[in-house]
Amino acid sequence: MTATGRVIHWINAICILTAVITGLYIAHPYYQTLIADPAVDKYVMAWNRWIHFIGAIILDVTLIVIAYLYFFSRFEKAYKKLIPTGKNVKEFFEVIFNLLTFNRRKRFDSTHRDSFNVVYFAILHLLLVWMLFTGLQLYVQGLESGLSSIGKWWPALLHNATDWTIAATGGTLMDVRISHHTTMWWIVSWVVFHIYYQIWRTIYWQEGDIAIVFGGSKYVEKRR
Amino acid sequence: MTDRAEAVKRVFTAKNSRVDTNRGERYYKELYVRCKKRIEELKSMESFGSKAELSEILSDEGYSRRDFMKWTSATTAMLMLPGFFEPLVAEAAEMMNRIPVIWVEYQDCAGNTEAFIRSDGPKIDDIILDIISLEFHETLMAPAGFQAERQLDDARETFKGKYLLFVEGAIPLAENGIYGTTGPAGETFIEQLTSLAADAAAIVAVGTCATFGGVPAASPNPTGAKGVMDVINGKPIINIPACPANPANMVGVILHYVLTGQIPELDSLLRPKFAFGYRIHDNCERRAHFDAGEFVEEWGDEGAKNNFCLYKMGCKGPMTFNNCSIIRYNESVSWPVGVGHGCIGCSEPDFWDKYAYERPMADANIKAPAGGVEKSVDEFGLGILTATGIGIAIHAAASLFAGKKSDGEDAS
Ligand code: SF4
Ligand code: SF4
Numbered sequence: 001m002t003a004t005g006r007v008i009h010w011i012n013a014i015c016i017l018t019a020v021i022t023g024l025y026i027a028h029p030y031y032q033t034l035i036a037d038p039a040v041d042k043y044v045m046a047w048n049r050w051i052h053f054i055g056a057i058i059l060d061v062t063l064i065v066i067a068y069l070y071f072f073s074r075f076e077k078a079y080k081k082l083i084p085t086g087k088n089v090k091e092f093f094e095v096i097f098n099l100l101t102f103n104r105r106k107r108f109d110s111t112h113r114d115s116f117n118v119v120y121f122a123i124l125h126l127l128l129v130w131m132l133f134t135g136l137q138l139y140v141q142g143l144e145s146g147l148s149s150i151g152k153w154w155p156a157l158l159h160n161a162t163d164w165t166i167a168a169t170g171g172t173l174m175d176v177r178i179s180h181h182t183t184m185w186w187i188v189s190w191v192v193f194h195i196y197y198q199i200w201r202t203i204y205w206q207e208g209d210i211a212i213v214f215g216g217s218k219y220v221e222k223r224r
Numbered sequence: 225m226t227d228r229a230e231a232v233k234r235v236f237t238a239k240n241s242r243v244d245t246n247r248g249e250r251y252y253k254e255l256y257v258r259c260k261k262r263i264e265e266l267k268s269m270e271s272f273g274s275k276a277e278l279s280e281i282l283s284d285e286g287y288s289r290r291d292f293m294k295w296t297s298a299t300t301a302m303l304m305l306p307g308f309f310e311p312l313v314a315e316a317a318e319m320m321n322r323i324p325v326i327w328v329e330y331q332d333c334a335g336n337t338e339a340f341i342r343s344d345g346p347k348i349d350d351i352i353l354d355i356i357s358l359e360f361h362e363t364l365m366a367p368a369g370f371q372a373e374r375q376l377d378d379a380r381e382t383f384k385g386k387y388l389l390f391v392e393g394a395i396p397l398a399e400n401g402i403y404g405t406t407g408p409a410g411e412t413f414i415e416q417l418t419s420l421a422a423d424a425a426a427i428v429a430v431g432t433c434a435t436f437g438g439v440p441a442a443s444p445n446p447t448g449a450k451g452v453m454d455v456i457n458g459k460p461i462i463n464i465p466a467c468p469a470n471p472a473n474m475v476g477v478i479l480h481y482v483l484t485g486q487i488p489e490l491d492s493l494l495r496p497k498f499a500f501g502y503r504i505h506d507n508c509e510r511r512a513h514f515d516a517g518e519f520v521e522e523w524g525d526e527g528a529k530n531n532f533c534l535y536k537m538g539c540k541g542p543m544t545f546n547n548c549s550i551i552r553y554n555e556s557v558s559w560p561v562g563v564g565h566g567c568i569g570c571s572e573p574d575f576w577d578k579y580a581y582e583r584p585m586a587d588a589n590i591k592a593p594a595g596g597v598e599k600s601v602d603e604f605g606l607g608i609l610t611a612t613g614i615g616i617a618i619h620a621a622a623s624l625f626a627g628k629k630s631d632g633e634d635a636s
Binding site for chain 2: 024027028029032033041042043044045046048099102103104141142144163170171172173174175177178181182184185186188189192193196200203204206
């Protein structure tokens, strides 16, 4: 994994965690503001929303970088592993067999990113893109005056870019919210399996996979 | 006429719900001249409705000229017109009895009618609605049966192509619409609406049932109820949702029509932007408590006594567009959130299924995409997570049991 890749990984991880913690609060404030101060001073919901937005904006930026790297990375161009060629499909299922046979069968090259991994990450990226569009739609609902501190073009752009999510989710503003919230649960589940799988690989493959995300490389014993 | 059709088309294809509060001096000057001409035209016409002058009725009800002028400024501002339109708006209000209105009721509770006739002491909005030339209104008129039917036919013939058709209530479509019939001949609602719509100048759907189907269309919608805009094509339709529609917004739409001869600018759901271009949440007096994270946790608790935000009690102000939080009801006396209950999103489509519950969306019971038992959004999410967890646990246990073996070792 390149240095850029590792930086993106940890930025994404932190942002997703932040967005989940603050997002759960926004959806249903789960702690009370126990500060005996007037309302103007504490701003608890406002801070949660601010942090949620900042996390989301950083995620949006890394997503654009990731989209770029899919095609133009100088190293492993991920899109090549997404095309369902015979080789990729075979590799994809071999990795799944490996997982299901508890490493009894391992018939693919584990020194580089495999097809299954790329597909699994593509799912996360699609979920995040969906969060981007639905999230910006929820955000623009608060800019109903058509004005913003950076100009009228911003809400107009957001409307043009995200109004389709209303129709896509079921036709009401509430559907967009429900979808944004449910997708969060899919992402959390994604993360849980992701962590498990990395640990499992590390233990069973004995190739030090967990180190990839810290040091950038792993250790593969040469076949005798 | 083609101009108007074009203008209407433009409005209908506009998707953006942006509100333009200032269109520049030139636009308003031109509009003023046009409106002035139209008012003069209307003045030369005979009034159909109440023969009495508005000023007389107002003073009979105890309103001074000053009260009326105050109402005029507020209404001018509500219609997003500049201050110099005030005299025109006042004249337009006096001309309201020149516009013939046919009002029909379908699957409804007559709540919108009630809203403007049953206020405690009629407000200026209500009085003005009283003097419009109501040619036909089942709830308010004396005749019934064949007599009523004749009156409707008369009105339709006399004002062909000129009347505003007000529709209150949803239209049942299941089994050829037999769930709702009207008149001595047992005409179905959909038949009557289609023929009345054909001769109308424009249709105003009042209340959420007429606009989006509302309560009759709530799941499982046994009568196949639909809103007007889903069953009528090729006519200008103005939606004034909310339960009930605010009389101020009804007056606003009619006034706009009297003044300009056109329907107001509409959003993608055909709601006039002057009324539905605002989000409840952004103009709510409890908003400071929302930002502070101070919520009512239970009806009647300390927070409720201190007017905290009602979000946790299910307020849907953040996803509802309406002007209740600005103009309120009954001449700005109060509004739902003002008296301590959250907004239930009554001016949005499908509000009964998707908005009207007393808890935040995360705890809302919604139908699972595949149908089946209702689950709350968070229960559904935790379900996904639990399934993932169980899958992982099984795999981990099986892995432990199988032990560390690799392909290579296996072969050796
Ligand atoms: S009471 Fe409702 S509309 Fe008002 S601030 Fe709270 S959530 Fe928003
Ligand atoms: S506050 Fe909400 S529920 Fe109440 S009338 Fe207004 S839009 Fe409808």
